[in-house]
Amino acid sequence: MSNDELILLNYWPSLFGARVRIALEEKGLKYEYREEDLPNKSPLLLEMNPVYKKIPVLIHNGKPICESNIIAQYIDEVWNDRAPLLPSDPYEKAQARFWASYSDKIRDVGWKITYRKNNEEAVESKNELLEMLKALEGALGDEPYFGGENFGYVDISLIGCYMMFYTYETYANFSIEAECPKLIAWVKRCLERKSVSKSLGDPKIVYEIAVEWGKRLGLGLSTSLSACTVLSSLESEDFWRGRVKINKRDGDH
Amino acid sequence: MAEELKLFRTWSSPFALRVVHALKIKGLEYETIFEDLSTKSASLLQYNPVNKKVPVLVHNGKPICESLVILEYIDETWKQCPLLPRDPYDKAEARFWAKFGDEKIFSSIWKVLITQGKQQEEAIVEAVQNLKLIEEQLKDKKFFGGETIGYLDIAFGWTVNLIGILEEIIDQKLVDEEKLPLLSAWMQNFSDDPVIKDCWPPRDKMIVKFQVMREPYLKNLVSQ
Numbered sequence: 124m125s126n127d128e129l130i131l132l133n134y135w136p137s138l139f140g141a142r143v144r145i146a147l148e149e150k151g152l153k154y155e156y157r158e159e160d161l162p163n164k165s166p167l168l169l170e171m172n173p174v175y176k177k178i179p180v181l182i183h184n185g186k187p188i189c190e191s192n193i194i195a196q197y198i199d200e201v202w203n204d205r206a207p208l209l210p211s212d213p214y215e216k217a218q219a220r221f222w223a224s225y226s227d228k229i230r231d232v233g234w235k236i237t238y239r240k241n242n243e244e245a246v247e248s249k250n251e252l253l254e255m256l257k258a259l260e261g262a263l264g265d266e267p268y269f270g271g272e273n274f275g276y277v278d279i280s281l282i283g284c285y286m287m288f289y290t291y292e293t294y295a296n297f298s299i300e301a302e303c304p305k306l307i308a309w310v311k312r313c314l315e316r317k318s319v320s321k322s323l324g325d326p327k328i329v330y331e332i333a334v335e336w337g338k339r340l341g342l343g344l345s346t347s348l349s350a351c352t353v354l355s356s357l358e359s360e361d362f363w364r365g366r367v368k369i370n371k372r373d374g375d376h
Numbered sequence: 377m378a379e380e381l382k383l384f385r386t387w388s389s390p391f392a393l394r395v396v397h398a399l400k401i402k403g404l405e406y407e408t409i410f411e412d413l414s415t416k417s418a419s420l421l422q423y424n425p426v427n428k429k430v431p432v433l434v435h436n437g438k439p440i441c442e443s444l445v446i447l448e449y450i451d452e453t454w455k456q457c458p459l460l461p462r463d464p465y466d467k468a469e470a471r472f473w474a475k476f477g478d479e480k481i482f483s484s485i486w487k488v489l490i491t492q493g494k495q496q497e498e499a500i501v502e503a504v505q506n507l508k509l510i511e512e513q514l515k516d517k518k519f520f521g522g523e524t525i526g527y528l529d530i531a532f533g534w535t536v537n538l539i540g541i542l543e544e545i546i547d548q549k550l551v552d553e554e555k556l557p558l559l560s561a562w563m564q565n566f567s568d569d570p571v572i573k574d575c576w577p578p579r580d581k582m583i584v585k586f587q588v589m590r591e592p593y594l595k596n597l598v599s600q
Contacts, residue, residue, distance in 0.1 A: 174476060174509060186465060193471045200464040213452040214438055220445045225426065258426050 129154035130182040132168050134161055136329045138230060138283030139191035140179040141322045145279045146195040147181075148318030150202045154181075192223050195279055208276045222262055222269060223280035229255060230284070236291045237333055238342040249295040256303045263309055274316060282313045282323070289326035290333045381406035382434040384420050386413060388577050388585055390534030391443035392431035397530045398447050400571050402454045444474055447527055459527040470520070473513055474531035480506045481535060488550065489542055489586065490593035496546070503550060507535075511559040518565055529566060536563045541582045545590065 131147065131154050133140035147154055159168055159178050171180045171187035180187050181194045183201070188194045199208040209216050232255065235248035259281065263269055269277035288299050288310075300307040313319045336342065383399070383406050385392030399406055411420055411430050423432045423439035433440045433449070440449045451459040461467050484506050487499040510532065513520060520528035539550055540563075553560045566572055 183465075188465070188468045188472075190472055190475060193468050193475070196471070197464055197468040200467065213449050214435070214440070216452065217440045217445050217449040220448065221440075221442055224442060224445065 127152075128182075128184050130157060131155070132157050132159055132165070132171065132178050132180040132182070134159050134178050135324050136286060136332055137178060138286055141283030141286065141324075142191040142279050143179045143181055143194045143198075144322035145282065145318045146198045146208060148321055149206045149208065149274070149279070150198060151205065152198070152202065192227070192280055195223075195276060199276070207273075208270075208279060210270070210275070218262075219270070219276045222259070222277045225255070226259070226277070226281040226284065229281075230287070233284070233287050233291050236295050238337060245295050249291070249297060252291065253297075253299075253302050256299065256306055260303050260305045263305060267312060268309070274313065278309075278313060282310065282319055285310050285313075286324050286326050286329045287333075290330045293330060294333075379404075380434075380436050382409060383407070384409045384411055384417075384423065384432040384434070385430050386411055388582060389430050390538060393534055393537065393575065393577070394443045394530050395431045395433055395446050395450070396575050397525075397533055397572060398450045398459060400575060401457050401459070401525060401530075402450060403456065404450075404454060444471075444478070444531065447530060451527065457524070459521070459530065461521075461526070469513075470526070470528045470531075473510065473520075473528055476506075477510065477532050477535070481510065481532075485535070485538060485542060485550075488546065489590050492594060492597055495597070500548070500550065504555060507551065507556055507559055511556050511562075514558045514562055519562065525566065525569060525571070529562075533566060533572065536566050537576055537582070539563070541579065541586055544583060545587055 129147070129152060131140075131143055133144070133156065135158060144156075157165070157167075159165060161178075164176060167182075168178065168180060169176055171182055172178075172189045175189065177189075179191055179194065180189050181197070182188075183197075188197050195208060209219055229252065232248055232252045236245055236252060239245040239248060259269075262277075266272070268274045269281070291297075292299055314323070381399070381404060383392070383395055385395070385408060387410055409417070409419070411417060413430070416428060420430070420432065421428055423434055424430075424441045427441060429441070431441075431443055431446065433446045435449075435453070440446050447459065461470060481503075484499065484503040488496060488503050491499050513528070517523075519525050520532065543550055551560050551563060
């Protein structure tokens with residue numbers, strides 16, 4: 124195991140990428156971090172993820188693993204001698220997988236808040252997001268983490284969304300903390316962990332980026348693009364050329 | 377302790393079919409509760425309050441939701457006839473392709489069903505491209521799982537059923553033996569397997585169901 128070569132292809136504002144960074148940090152693994160410039164995807168990214176051409180991709184001894192929740196499970200299964208991320212009981216594991224998969228939908232709902240076609244869509248999406256966050260609060264209950272006493276797979280899957288909260292709140296003029304205080308208390312607890320604080324970008328900078336995207340792609344109230352069209356158009360958009368050296372966080376490898 | 381297994385499903389849900397296949401392969405006895413999604417039962421809403429969907433597997437009173445999550449639960453709880461590969465890398469690959477199937481294959485096949493003319497031709501091209509990607513994962517194996525049916529075969533199994541029905545409705549071949557020889561052979565092998573054979577939903581009913589589902593989309597296209 125000591126000769127393992129790990130490379131992470133990522134884009135720092137990505138909540139999916141954050142999952143992998145946190146999982147690697149929790150396991151105390153050394154890896155090479157490579158920031159991708161999304162409009163100019165590296166040949167390595169295109170080779171390692173030919174199906175989706177997306178980050179994050181973890182490359183372990185030359186072999187790629189794609190899809191963030193799948194990567195996190197892979198990390199947990201390979202380095203199973205330390206800091207378990209998933210519970211060992213099959214039923215608890217199934218619950219964890221359910222909630223991790225649920226948290227995948229937050230990005231799509233959040234997208235509709237930010238780049239909505241009209242105010243009705245923004246309000247509808249805001250309400251949908253709050254419903255989801257409240258369901259997650261219910262799952263958390265009175266435990267410190269979704270994993271119970273221990274920070275784990277669901278916490279890792281969800282915490283990256285926090286990077287987008289300020290964006291959603293600003294675009295739709297609401298406070299997530301006011302509606303979901305327990306969840307924000309959980310967020311603050313997670314941010315105290317080094318693995319998390321190292322891996323999450325500043326939500327205010329993420330907001331600036333979201334605004335920039337909106338302007339450059341003509342998204343938002345003036346457009347009739349659906350969220351899905353927007354998602355795929357971003358893959359090929361090259362407006363980042365002027366901002367390749369994106370603000371990085373301290374402690375990036 | 378006597379195991380109590382209940383499966384909440386609809387008669388046609390392809391996701392529920394995955395669970396049916398897995399339970400049969402593992403040789404497990406269970407009770408089936410058929411749901412009518414227009415009037416969901418109190419039990420379903422109690423067991424799956426978040427998504428309110430089928431399938432739900434209830435094991436000794438405890439619910440597990442989401443078909444791929446259920447497959448892994450079944451595999452981890454009952455060790456006979458293992459479904460997932462043991463190696464973490466192979467496991468990650470299987471999970472990746474199962475997710476791909478859900479995200480890309482389902483939607484591309486649906487597009488073929490609800491379009492006509494040029495749009496349908498383009499939808500067919502896209503669907504075949506996606507099916508080719510899956511075919512590449514077969515390599516020279518009989519099943520995605522190797523010699524025996526595994527997780528990925530079950531995850532894709534619904535395509536065997538639905539594609540045949542779609543081909544009959546649109547009167548066109550989607551999985552051509554020439555264009556997709558390995559996938560075509562896999563579909564046959566999967567269908568012929570004694571465990572899988574008896575589990576398909578009634579074909580005539582499926583054809584009617586999907587013809588009815590298709591109508592409003594085609595009407596919409598005509599009126600545009």
